[in-house]
Amino acid sequence: MNLEQALLVIGNAHDNELPVAALDVAKTNWSAFYAELEQIIDQFVADDSSLTDEQNAVLFFGTLLLAELKYSPALSKCLQLFSCSDSFLTPIEGVFGDAITELTSTLFYNVANGNTQALSDYIVAGHQAMYGKASAMEAVFAQYEVGTIDKAELSEHITLWLAAFLALPSSISSFLMSALADSCIEYQLDDLKSQFIGLCDKDVFDEYRFKQDEVKAWQSLDGRKLIESGIIQTEFNLVDTLNSWAEGDGSDDEVFDNPSIDSLSSDNLSNDDLDVFDSLMGEGGLLSNILYDENTILENSVPVSSLATAGRNDLCPCGSNKKYKKCCLQ
Structure with missing residues (x-):
């Protein structure tokens, strides 16, 4: 080469x-x-x-x-x-x-x-x-x-x-x-x-x-x-x-394995999964408007002011049991 x-x-x-x-x-x-x-x-x-x-x-x-x-x-x-x-x-x-x-x-x-x-x-x-x-x-x-x-x-x-x-x-x-x-x-x-x-x-x-x-x-x-x-x-x-x-290296930092939203399309599902997919993504389904409906997003959002805060050396509020500086702060 x-x-x-x-x-x-x-x-x-x-x-x-x-x-x-x-x-x-x-x-x-x-x-x-x-x-x-x-x-x-x-x-x-x-x-x-x-x-x-x-x-x-x-x-x-x-x-x-x-x-x-x-x-x-x-x-x-x-x-x-x-x-x-x-x-x-x-x-x-x-x-x-x-x-x-x-x-x-x-x-x-x-x-x-x-x-x-x-x-x-x-x-x-x-x-x-x-x-x-x-x-x-x-x-x-x-x-x-x-x-x-x-x-x-x-x-x-x-x-x-x-x-x-x-x-x-x-x-x-x-x-x-x-x-x-x-x-x-x-x-x-x-x-x-x-x-x-x-x-x-x-x-x-x-x-x-x-x-x-x-x-x-x-x-x-x-x-x-x-x-x-x-x-x-x-x-x-x-x-x-x-x-x-x-490989994750014992953490959640997987930067070379990020599947796109396209992987959720029905083209990538087996026939056995299509009914489940349709029930979730179809009209009235649990995921039917979660990506696109502004009202749904607003109704299910958590105000930033209500989120837990942590110091760099505290346990991360996400529940990972890691220090904040080694988890969500990064």
Whole structure:
């Protein structure tokens, strides 16, 4: 398989079929492959709606290969790529899905190769990449964890981040303030305790990300460290990671096994199931209007204000018996 063929295979990867052989070809011909990837990144940055499905697939796999290969020359491109709004249903979330929250910190850590200043500049920049900035903060904390920077350097970065978040109050800034407070507590940066607690009366924290009461308590419950716990993978393997996602890996994160609504059509049912299907989807059936009837949706909706809330270290209110940070917060 040559590189051109590999690009076609990667671009047409579907469902659980990872393009393992094609990715090996991409790594073997890395210079040429990266040139193609760089062009796609530039195109996405210029117009995030202009890529074909095939280009989106190459962007997804290629960007994560940067983390596996620790390709530091791509740092500036990565930071450009992840400098756009990355919340649910944004174009970049459409490309990377769960990897936005699960793997971007690993990408930034491995590609930055100790360049915490570039990550810090990205964090204080004026773009709207909420999860990207949170991931960059984690990558800097991980550099502190391994001793690349010392406590004094980390504190300098944190001071700049706090000033930036407080200067432009927003829901994004509140999310980042809570994420930062969480990390400072987990890494036992007690010198900053009074400063964060002093902000608790200013409504600057995101109660869904990390509660104000948790900031006031200032207690690390499990001593979570990013590299130690595997949240950031210093020896990242793309295929192994995606295979573990597809298999569930003991969790509910199955990103390569997402059946579409088409699988509910009568064409995909056996004759024995047709009567059941008709009774559910036909007129008056239990599911006949659940997808399309606005009144039905409104009548069966639960107000957001009535939903249970949880701190990052609390049990998830969904009933999974996992901590919130390991479940629905992700």
